[in-house]
Amino acid sequence: MYSSRNEQLIKPMFDRYTQETGQAIRFVTDDAGPLIERLAAEGKNSPADILLTVDAGQLWQAAERGLLQPIESEIIKTNIPAHLRDPQSRWFGLSVRARTIVYSTERVDPQDLSGYEDLADERWRGRLCLRTSKSVYNQSLVAMMIAAHGEERTEEIVRGWVANLATEPFANDTRLMEAIVAGQCDVGIVNSYYFGRLVRDKPDLPIKLFWATLAGEGVHVNVSGAGVTAAAPRAEAARKFLEWLTEAEAQAMFAGANLEYPANPNVAPDPLVAAWGTFQPSPLNVAQAGELQAAAVRLMDRAGFR
Amino acid sequence: MWLELHEVVRRFGTRAAVNGLSFQLERGAIGCLLGPSGCGKTTALRCIAGFEPIDDGVIRAQGVVLAKRGESIAPEKRHIGMVFQDLALFPHLNVHDNVAFGLAHVSRDERRRRVEELLTVVGLADRCFHYPHQLSGGEQQRVALARALAPKPDIVLLDEPFSSLDSELRERLGLEVRQVLKRFGATALLVTHDQREAFAVADVVGVMRDGRLEQWATPYELYHQPATRFVADFIGEGVFLPGDIVGPSAVQTELGVLHMNGGARWRPGQRVDLLLRPDDVIHDDASPLTAEVCARTFRGADFLYTLRLPSGTQLLSLVPSHHDHAIGERIGIRIEPDHVVAFERKSS
C-alpha cells in the first residue's frame, strides 16, 4: 500500500486485519504527490496494490492518470454513499472530515457566522486566521467554491479573506487555533479533526466549531479514501481488504483514530465527534475537488493568498 | 664515470629548460650546478632523479642508461636519494621513522643500526623521537639529509638545500653537509644559485646559463680562470677593463701594459676586456697610479673600495680594513696581474 495518511492512523487497522485474516500488509507513507509520481513511473511493474490518500483531489488525480482500476463491489456500493465515491468506481471515501469555521467563544457571537463566503466581509477585517494556500485542504475548499460560484466570484471572496487576515497564514491548523485562543485573531477555518484533537486534551479552551455553509447548502467535506491500483499484482486481496475497511468495525477504527466521520452512514461516529453536533454536508461530489484543484491553486496565486 | 649526462635536452612547450647539458661526475665527488634562477638547474636535477623525462640526450649512471629520449627508469628504481628545497619531511613520522623510511627492505636490526649511525653523524641522536614540526630549520635539513643517505643511494641530489635557512648558517651547514657526504663516500650533485654554498660544499662546479653549462671546473678554476664572460661576471666580483692586444700576452690598458694568462688565441690589435678582480688591485701608497674612492663597503676583515680612475673607469679593490680611507680620498694602487683573464670586447 502507498499511503499519504500517516502511519499511526492506519497501522492499528492493518494489524487488526492481519490478526483476523492472516493477510500481511506492507506500506510506504509519503505525501500523495510523490506517491502518485512513483506509481506513474512504475507503471506495470508497480508493487503497490492500494493507494490511500487524505484528500479526494489526490484520488481524482491518480484516477485521471490511469493509476487506479475500477472495482465493482456491491459491498462498497452499499456502504459508501454515492457523493463520496468516484462516479467511475475507481476510488471511494473511507472517512469524512469537515473543513469548517472555528471561532473564539470570548469574542465572537455565533449568530454573526454563516457561510465561508461571509468571512470576506469587512467586519472581519484583521480578525481572520487561515492556513496556507499550499495545504491540500484549502485547495480542495477553494476548488469546491469554484464549483459552486464560478471563478470570478470565488476570486473576489478569496481576496476578501486575504484582506481580513490578522497575520501570515499558518503552516497548520493547530497553530491557527492556538492563535485564536491566544487572541491573535477571532475566526478561522480548520479541519474538524484538528479541532477534535485540540479539545480532546484541553476541553476548556474558549474555542468552538461552527458548521458553515458553502453557497448556502452545507459544510465543505472531504474524504480520506482509497482505490486499487491499475497494476495491482494482488488485486483480489486488495479488494477484499478495501471491502473490509468499509465495514462497521474498520470504519469505526479508521474514522475514530483521527476523530473523523465514518463514510459509512450506518456507523456512528466517535462520541467525542458526535458531541460537536450534526451538520448538513455539501451535496457536491468530492471528485470535483480534484478536477478544479489546479484552477484553485492558480486562483489563490492571483488573489495573493499565500 | 659514476654519473654522466650527454647533450640532455628537456623542453616545456617550445622553451628548452635544459638545452644540451653535458658533464661527468666521478665516484665520491660532489658536484654542483650553479646559476641564476631560470637557468634550468632544478629541471636538470629532476631529470636525473627521474621526475622529469628527457627529450633528447642520455643520462647514464655507472654506465647504465637511466634515461634517454622516450624511455626512462622509474624514480623509485634509480637508487638516487634526494634532498628537497622545502625538505618534505613526512609530518606524520618522527625523526627516526623519517630516516628509516627508505629502509623497508632491510632487517629491523640493520635498520635501527643505520638510523642510529646516521643520526649520530648528523648530530641529532637525541632528537630521535621528535616530530618534524618540533625541530628548527637546520635540524630539519639534517634529518632530510640523513633520510636521503640511509638507503645508501648511488647518488645524492640536493635541490637548493639551504635556501630556507639563515645565511650565516648556510656556510657552516654547507661544510657540515660536505663532511657528512665525504664521510659516507657519497657521490652528490647540488643545485644552487648561491656561490658561497657551491664553493663550500662542492668539488666541482658547473655554471649554467639557459640550459647549458658555461664551464665545469673546480671553484678555484672558475674564479681565477673563467672560461666565458658570463662565468667571469657571475662568479665573484670584478670589473672589465678595456684594452688592446699588443703582444703574445700583453695588453695595453690605461693602467699600463698588463700581462695575462694564456695569450695564444689573441692576435695583436684585437680589442679585449680584461677581468680585474678586487684582489688583483692592491693598495700601494708608493704607487704613482692613484684613484679616487667613490664608495666603500665594510666587510669585517676588508674594505671593498670602489675606485675611480681619472679617466672615469671604475675599479674594485679589496683592502685590509685597517686602511680606512674616506670617500673622495685618492689612494695609490698597483695591479698584480697574476690571474688576469681577457675576453673579446663586446661592442656596446
Add this chain to the structure above:
Amino acid sequence: MAVVAAELAPPRSSRAADLRSFLLLAVLCLPALVPLAVVLSAVLTPEVEVWSHLLQYVLPEVIANTIVLVVGVSLGAAVLGTLLAWVTSACEFPGRRFFEWALLLPLAMPAYVLAFIAIGYLDYAGPLQSWLREVFGSSRWVPPIRSTGGVIAVLTLSLYPYVYLLARAAFLSQGRRAQEAARSLGMSAARAWWRVVLPMARPWIVAGAALVAMETLADFGAVSVFNYDTLTTTMYRAWFGMFSVNAALELAAVLLVFVLIVFAFERRARAGLRFATTRDLSQQAPRIRLRGARATLATCFAAVVFGLGFFFPVLQLVLWVVERAAMDLDARYFEFVMHSVVLATSAALIISAASLLVAYLERHHGTLMVKLLVRIATSGYAIPGTVLAIGIVVPIIGVNNTLQSWLSAWLGPSAPALLLQGTLITVLLAYFARFLAVGFNPVESGLNRITAAIDEAAVSLGAAGFQLVRRVHVPLLRTSLMTAAILVFVDVMKEMPITLIARPFGWDTLAVRVFEMTSEGEWERAALPALAIVLVGLIPAALLTPRGEHVA
C-alpha cells in the same frame, strides 16, 4: 652499492591512464547529471499554460523571496560565523574552551527542527508572548517570528557552523601572525583585524558562506514551516498542487541558475584557498586575553548564540519528550534509529571512498576535462533534495522496467519481479549525488596538503604507487577522511526529502518520522525523533574538534 638493474620504460602518465580516469569520473558524475538531464528535458518541453501563470503571478515574488533569503542568511552566517571563529580562535575569555567546541553543535540540529521550535516558542500563541501578555498586558514589541526576519534568523542560526568551521581554520593557521605583522606596522588591533586578518581569511569565509547559500537554496523543510515562498516550495506546489511535474522541473531550472551563480563564487574562493600556507603549529601565538567588559561581552555573545542555536531548542525538545512522547518509545523506535544509522553509515563509507578516488584522479590526471568533471560530480550538493530524488527514482524505474521486460521476454512468466527502485541503491545514489561535495572538500584539502615534494621524497626512497599511498597518504589523510565520513553521516541523518521519496519499503527513518508528525501539526510528538536525530548527530559533531585544532 646496488647496480641499477631495472628496465627502461616509457614515462609514467600515459594517454590510456588519462582516458581510464576520465571514464571513471564520468560514471561518478552520473548521479548528479541525470537529474539535471531530467530537468533540462522538462525545460525543453514546457507546459505553457502553467508556466505563464507562474511567470505572471508567482515567480517575481518567489524569486525576490529566494534572493532575500539567500543573501540574508549568507551574510548573517558569514558575520556570525566569522566573529565567533575569531573570538574563539584568537582570544581567551571565560568559557572559551567550552564554546569553541559547543558552537559547532548546531550542526547536529536540522533547520526544520529549529524552525518549528522557534515558531512554537516565539509565536503569538507561544509561551513567551503569552507570558508577556500576562505580566505586561501586551507583547506587541516582540518581533513576529513568522516573518522574513524570522526565517532568516532561524536559518542563520542553523547554518553558521559552516562558516565557523572554515573561518576558524583560516584564523588558526594565519590569523595571529598576520595581526602581529600589521600591528608592527602601526595599525591598531581593530584596524589590523579589519584590514589584514579578515582579507586573508576571506577565501575561507566566502567558501563557507557559499556552502550556506547552497544549503539555503535547497532548503525545503524550514521554509515550509515558516510558510515562506521560495523556489523549492513553489516547485513542490506546482508539482502536487497544480499537477504539473513539468512546471516544477522548470522552476528547478530557475533554481539551478541561482545555484550556478553561488557555485561560481564558491569556486573562485576555493581557488584562493589553494595557495594558503599550511599550518605551522610550532608557531602558535599566545591568545589575546580579554578582560572586564570585553570578556563578559565575548562570553555573552557565545552563550547567546549557543543558547539560541542549540541549548534552548534541545531543552524544549526534551521538555516535549518528557511531557508527551514516552508513549512512542518502543521497539519500532529503535528500528527508526537503526534505519537512520545504517543509511548514514553506508553513505558515509561509500562517499568517503569515492571522495578519495576522485581526489586522486584529480591529482594525478588533472587535465582541464578532468577538473571539469570533478566539479560536475560534486555539484549535486546544490540540487534540492526533492529534485534529485525524483530525478534519480524515475530513471531507475525506467531502467528497472526495461530490464524487467527483457527478463520477461527471456524467461517468460517465471521471470522474477525486479524492484530496483525498492532497494537501497536508489536512495544511496541520491545521497551520493547530493553529498559527494561534503566528503570531497575535506579530502581534497587534505590531499593538497601533501605536497608534490613529499610524494617525490617518498618515491625517491623506494615507495611508489600503492606503497606511497599506504605509507604516506593514508596516515596523513586519516583526519580528512574521518572528517569527510563524519560530515556525511550527520548530513544524511538530518536529510529528509530524498529519504522520504527514495527509501525502500518500510525503511522509515527518524527524519521521516519528524516529517510525518510536523505535517500533521503534532509538533510535540515530533520532538522525540527530532531529539534522537540531534543526539545521534551530536556524537560525530563533538568528535570534530578534539583538543588540538584539527579541523576539516
